[in-house]
Amino acid sequence: MTEHSHPPVRPEYLKELEPIGDVQLAQPLPLTQRLWNFAPLRKTLLLLVLALLWEAGARWQNNDLMLPGLVQVIHAFVEDTLSGELPAKVAISLSTLIKGYVIGTVLALSLSALAVSTRIGRDLLSSLTAMLNPLPAIALLPVALLWFGLGNNSLIFVLIHSVLWPMALNTYTGFMGVSETLRMTGRNYGLSGLRYVWHILIPAALPSIISGLKIGWAFSWRTLIAAELVFGASSGQGGLGWYIFQNRNELYTDRVFAGLAAVIIIGLLVDALVFSTLEKLTIKRWGMQR
Template sequence: MSEIAGDRPGPLAAPIALPEWGVASLRKLAILAVLALAWQAAAVWTAKPILLPSFTQTMAALAEGLLNEGLVSSSWTSLSVLLKGYALAVAIAFLLVSLAVANGFARETLRTLISMFNPLPAIAILPLAMLWFGLGEKSLLFVLVHAVLWPFALATLGGFDAVPETQRLVGRNYGLRGPAYVFRILIPAALPSIIYGLKIGWAFAWRTLIAAELVFGVSSGQGGLGWYIFRNRNELFTDKVFAGLALVIIIGLLVEGVVFRALEAMTVRKWGMQR
């Protein structure tokens, strides 16, 4: 009884556990911080801002561009065109894949088209697009559809082919045919592959659009983000060029980390189809 109650150690407080998405976000922030420090150190060491502006100079140019130089409107011009082409390509791909599922000849036709056009860089057909559709949004939409259509169709068709036969039999036993069979059996079962295809299609579309705008850049009377980069490169505003490139990366990270992560959380992660 020599032990005093007040001296007894109390129960240890349970450590605060961050959610999985919070841990992943902290890791990404740490990686970005390390990259920013390395960038800053390299710029200070080279001491040639015309070739490699520092991270702080680039962020200052980015803030100036967003506030005073129309970088927001340029970004929205690019994104609006991208969303149109992306949605059109996804719709066409779903139609082609649905036909391929229902018909053997259509399947072989789609596989042949994918083998022909998927390796063809979208920017390589830009001269033809300019010849056929002129200098404007139609040319950009044409190359965007080409950039997204084939990789997304390939991923979706692969996902449909991987659906277990038992699930297919369940759909047939319930009398599902045509679009009902695709939307109620194949798409839910192949959703991880479809989302993966959407990610790949987004990345291809984003880089294709920036590359196309670097060539002629004008869409509906306005210059896009690629044109902002090209214009400042001609004027040797390297910090603004890096600011435009940084914004391309930031938008890509936001789409990947917010839009697609939310889509996965609401579907394949929630249903236990993906870790």
């Protein structure tokens, strides 16, 4: 049995490597630079600077009625939190907000799925959004009063309007941006109707859908506070909006700022715990977003 012969190695592919000398290893970054590259620390420092500016401005103004100091606002916030008044108002607002937000989101997804599936649905979505999306939700307050009277039903109606149209527009835009390759893949598997929307369009358009959820949440949160200023004052009860309105009437400016702080804190918590977690588990994990 003859020995297997290997073809000769061409000389132009032979390259002698020079020995590695002393290699200068990269020096670690200084501690200050490493701390500065830590985003939560930078944001915390910015918040501290803003807090100091607020306290300095309040002391320079020297008028608690116009601008209470940060210490006073924190004291009012803690006092009303421990007494249970502020948590009760937050619970009322959130329970109403979640109902309107969920109903508006379901309607937006359904309308977008209908628009991407049929011509009539597409014409319906474009016509309704052109007419109703520019309409401020607060402008529907008189209509809501006539139709539903005082109470949560009127608030939920206004919240649905504030969530439905931006959410539907974002979702439909995401559906239309799905590549033809994914669309043909779904058709090759025999998907159609709701199965096609659920298995192909929604996963591919998830970045736009989550953006719509964020926008809808912000719109609904602002609309709820503004609506409670009217509905709460009319019915004598309400959530955070009524809390702010009532303390403004009684000239408790520190409690007004405490109510505004509660709105901001809830918004930050929802963004950090709900939307950021949802993005990490889906679009960032799947490589759809950096």
